[in-house]
Amino acid sequence: MLTTRRRAAVASLFAVLSLSMTGCSSDSDDGSGNDKIAGAESGKASPSTPSPSAPAEKNAPSFGFPPDIKVAVDRQSSGDPTKDVILRDTAYAAQARVEAFAKSESQTANMSRYFAANALSYWAGRVESFKKDGLTVTGDYRYFDFEVTDVADGKAAVRYCEDQSKAYNKEIKTDKVQRTKPSDKSFVLYSVQAARDSAGDWQVMQQSWEKGDPSCVQR
Numbered sequence: 001m002l003t004t005r006r007r008a009a010v011a012s013l014f015a016v017l018s019l020s021m022t023g024c025s026s027d028s029d030d031g032s033g034n035d036k037i038a039g040a041e042s043g044k045a046s047p048s049t050p051s052p053s054a055p056a057e058k059n060a061p062s063f064g065f066p067p068d069i070k071v072a073v074d075r076q077s078s079g080d081p082t083k084d085v086i087l088r089d090t091a092y093a094a095q096a097r098v099e100a101f102a103k104s105e106s107q108t109a110n111m112s113r114y115f116a117a118n119a120l121s122y123w124a125g126r127v128e129s130f131k132k133d134g135l136t137v138t139g140d141y142r143y144f145d146f147e148v149t150d151v152a153d154g155k156a157a158v159r160y161c162e163d164q165s166k167a168y169n170k171e172i173k174t175d176k177v178q179r180t181k182p183s184d185k186s187f188v189l190y191s192v193q194a195a196r197d198s199a200g201d202w203q204v205m206q207q208s209w210e211k212g213d214p215s216c217v218q219r
Contacts (some may be wrong), residue, residue: 002040007108012096023124027087028174035166038184042093048145049086049157050185052200057174060092061092061096061109061110061113063095063096063099063116064099064103065098065099065102066102066122066138068138068139068170069099069102069137069139069140069141070139070140071098071141071142071143072093072140072141072142072143073091073094073142073144074089074142074143074144074145075087075091075120075143075144075145075146076146078146078148080097080150083151083156084166085090085146086148086151086156086158086202087142087146087147088213089114089142089194089201089202089203089210090146090158090160090192090202090204091160092110092113092114093114093191093192093203093204094111094141094143094160094162095143096108096110096113096114096115097115097123098141099111099136099196100123100124100127101126101127101130101137102133102136102137102138103136104127104130104136104172105127106125106127106128106131106204107124111124111165113201113203114201114202114204115203115204116197116203116204116205117141117203117205117206118206119204119205120196120206121204131140131172134171134172134173135170135171135172135178136168136169136170136172137167137168137169137170138167138168138170139167139168139177140166140167141162141163141164141167141210142162142185143160143161143162143163144160144161144162144163145159145160145161145215145216146158146159146160147159147160154195154196155193155194155195155196155205156194156195156202157192157193157194158191158192158194159189159190159191159192160189160190160192161188161189161213161216162187162188162190162216163186163187164186164187164188165182165186165187168180172191183210184211184217185211185212187211187212187216187218188209188213188216189209189210189213189215189216190207190208191207191208191209191210192204192206192207193207196213
């Protein structure tokens with residue numbers, strides 16, 4: 001059971017995340033954060049070589065990544081069964097987002113399963129906008145340092161890092177890869193509000209991010 005202080009903390013975080021979705025990027029007012037979420041920066045080598053996800057758990061989602069997309073999830077057990085399920089589903093949501101961009105399909109089964117509310121409508125719009133601009137994504141994505149920071153009343157606050165140092169935008173018509181100068185902003189810290197649905201899945205409802213957060217940057 002959460003103490004009064006911890007309940008207040010998670011309620012405060014939920015409120016911040018709700019406000020952040022208005023602009024959707026916690027570190028910029030010019031919309032530049034949106035580009036990086038799709039995988040626009042390059043350069044730094046990741047400590048491990050990403051490989052396609054192959055979920056083995058019962059009722060786990062199946063991801064249809066194109067051959068030029070690789071996703072690696074470095075997720076350790078928290079030792080708490082409830083938190084481990086939350087972290088698992090948050091990782092599935094991250095993979096679902098990459099899959100949607102890679103396929104240029106905003107209404108995938110995995111997006112509907114692991115996103116809801118503002119987060120689902122926002123990312124669906126971003127995928128459609130990306131497609132309209134003639135872009136998709138390619139390369140390697142890595143997710144790490146997953147942590148449930150609080151759980152209360154069927155809601156959870158989660159943080160994790162994304163390594164986009166080998167992920168790029170790609171032109172759909174020409175297959176030209178848009179490579180950019182590497183920087184610390186290839187590493188992104190996500191703060192997520194998740195809620196459990198009637199089917200038992202934890203869905204991302206709200207989220208914000210910060211590019212180049214020191215806790216995620218790896219050199």
